[in-house]
Amino acid sequence: MPHVITQSCCSDGSCVYACPVNCIHPSPDEPGFATAEMLHIDPVACVDCGACVTACPVGAISPDTKLDDGQQVFVELNAAFYPKREGKLPPTSKLAPVAEAPAVRPRTGGPLVVAVVGSGPAAMYAADELLTQEGVRVNVFEKLPTPYGLVRAGVAPDHQSTKRVTGLFDRIARQRGFTFYLNVEVGHHLSLAELAEHHHAVLYAVGAPTDRRLDVEGMELPGTHTATEMVAWINGHPDYVDLPVDLSAEGVVVIGNGNVALDVARILTTDPDALARTDVSDRALEALRDSRVREVVVAARRGPAASAFTLPELIGLTTTQEVVLSAEDHELVRRDLSTEGDALTRNKLEVLAKLGDSAAPIGRPRIRLVYGLTPKRVLGQDRVAGVAFTVTGTDEVREVGAGMVLTSIGYRGKPIRDLPFDEDTAVVPNDGGRVVGRPGVYVAGWIKRGPTGFIGTNKSCAAETVHNLVADYNAGLLADPIGRASAMEKLVRARQPDVVDAAGWRAIDHAEIGRGGPDRPRDKFTEVSDMLAAAATAPAPSLGQRLLSGLRL
Template sequence: MSVAALLTRSWRRVSGCWAPGAGIRRLSSIADPEIKVCVLGSGPAGFYTAQHLLKHHKSTVVDIYEKLPIPFGLVRFGVAPDHPEVKNVINVFTQTAHLSRCSFYGNVTVGKDVSIEELKQAYHVLVLSYGAETNRILGIPGENLPGVYSGRAFVGWYNGLPENRNLNPDLSSETAVIVGHGNVALDLARILLSPIDLLKKTDITANSLEAIENSKVKRVIIVGRRGPLQVAFTIKELREMIKLPGTRSLLDPNDFEGLRHVVKDLPRPRKRLMELLIKTALESNAGKEAEFQAAATKEWSLRFQRSPLEIIPSNDGERVGGIRLSVTKLKGSAESAVAIQTEDVEDLECGLVLSSIGYKSHPIDPSVPFDQQQGVIPNKLGRVLHAPGMYCSGWVKRGPAGVIATTMNDSFETAESVLEDVQSGILDVSALKGGYKVIEALLKQRGICPVSFSGWEKIDSSEVTKGEKVGKPREKLLTVKEMLEVANQ
């Protein structure tokens, strides 16, 4: 079922999750005073929270703030350009943004242009949905050498995130190493190895398309500290790698010895994933598959139970020349197994290293509780602890994991917590709040010009028009300055 279809159904909570049904309590018929809600962040978490509140309480007015002039967060800047079907959820978010009780204000940086305290004074409810905006570092010697990039920055580069537009990665080496066994790691490998004719039909940025067309990379090694049973990618991404035209899969059969008897007892999604890995490792040299492998000019492989120790510099010391890995042993079983470093090491020669070990949220303001170790806002069902009227949803609530459907479920839970608190009286909404009118006056004083959703639609139209001229879905604007110029036309 599509996300759009999912959102047209009624929902009820079952064992902490949302399930379709007619049993949800609706507050839309209650004649409550107008509730002013401020949502910080316009990614999936922000829009799903807003959508649920607006649908189930007709006295709610939601204002969504975003630091960039454009909405949709990781749907625009995180989803791989060759996955356009995932981006269709933007159509649902656009419907929410067009509701009369919903407004979008881009180009507003909370903490700089306006403070949390000022927003608290202007709104009954603050929902923090600003996601995970930084990357986790490897924390090893040589990590800052030229040729070493975070997966987040590389994804931002080919997806047109303004802060990464000038990354200009060096793709002159034949071998690249990606650290991490998640979906983003496979996205990175797939983009590096994809036939250029496939990428030309996507919304990948023009400068990254040119760089990849001239890339010398033809071998990608994807390294993880644990074993096959603990990989974090899903079967869809794995299948895409296996079927990637012109590229062979090199999986070591020894890595999968003895796993067949374990697979039968795994949960179905993990079982199917493991069966595909085992089949690829053991049967890649048979029949038509052998012909496919022989004709390939590029290759990718998975390296298990390896943890990065240091980045080895090139002979001249000017850039990355390789990576030193510690061989690990696993303690525990299945997905809970922990990797422990041993004294054995392995060196891999390479000229490009991409670190894809996860994203990290940051504290937005000293007044907002934040767990530095977990990288989340402490909360209970989305209620920020010790902060009445403040809620959170998405990655800043639960950590940077899961897909868009996970975020939908998570955001519905937060929205329902808001609605429950309104109905029970825990959340006092009796006082009149100025909402955006108050914030607008402050922004004007500070010379900040917010971008409305109609301003975004001008940007959207401009990008689509430029894309049509070169046979692409869109050609993204890469600077905030360009975006503001188009939005304010």
């Protein structure tokens, strides 16, 4: 009974290290790991121990006998990654090599103290890597009262298995030496210079919070948004809860065909009763119940072989939604299949080849994938009426009617106060995470490498940064902070009396889960004031806890 990795794989890599027979590949030490859309379990070598199931932070691994109908295709996909073997079992091996944790050399002045700005995956993986060492302290600063960044606000609500990684982050946050300073914005409440005074190092893991903008006429019209804004609205992010989403028209166009584009298309065509069992925001759910959308067109500039979405995402989409292609696009798929040699791309094309024909009457809301169209302008006078495309590489113009246009052409980092910024690459210039020209300041995640990879990709990215940070500390290159931990605590509370600590976050978390009742994982607060009110119900720390906090170096 071999185990199988399914579409919610996040490439965290923990399963690789847990496997006693090295049957999960590509592993983090192999060249293909950084670009892999998913990992694969060798069905012949798997010994059915279940260690990978326990290690996976998003619940993406199951025995082949427990897969539902929509997941059966992953049995073949996992097996196809490995070469055919005739009557000979592959040799088992020792555990895949685990990168050693950075060894911190103790100093007489106190423990290594690091400020981490941001609380998404890169930030939490960096904190975890640092806290493998005895005595290290990590203070995590987040501008919202709730942590975990895009996992909370950027993962589609019907992908609850992916959101399970927050359970891992909660365990990291409970480690000795970890402190949350939520609802505290660095650059507003505190400056980089002040953080640097109170820590040996400051590590920014703030992601790429903005979208690449589509520079065509009409993008300023009402009814144009980015797919990222839509996902944040669907998830109830406080900054996007009032996004003016109008679903009164039957057509929506999404420009770009990455995973986020498919997420939005899927949510807009999903039965609201199914979404009601997720953590979708109440306001978004109400709007989706009243939606008149019948077709979401996902438009790509290049051909099917260059599709930006991952194979697991495509498989998940086609097993739950009605997805169609025009006869012309079916011909493009057949053309690419006749010439494509890459196995992964061929698998995508074979799935696309089985899709229905867009000429069929529209029954339930559906998704139409279109290829070879370059956006020329957004149509409309007072609001969006559609998009005019040119057939890529020609002057031929095609118009697609729509009442809403969403762009999904990638994320982009934004400048950080007091740090250098490369406008071309939209990252902070760095060498292995060390910020160029700023000793003691580091970056991890998308602001370091650009918006590439998956949730778990941030683990190896953060590990590289932390190893270099610790090397600098051990070499005596990082100055000791001023004062005790209590000085940082006092400064934060003086600047932001509404700071939310770990106990406050647990109170918010508990309240949201309670609001969800028996049918929903949680009912999220979407207003900061409501989050703060929930955080205020957290029990006050005991006298002993306060004394210990004041005594920490």
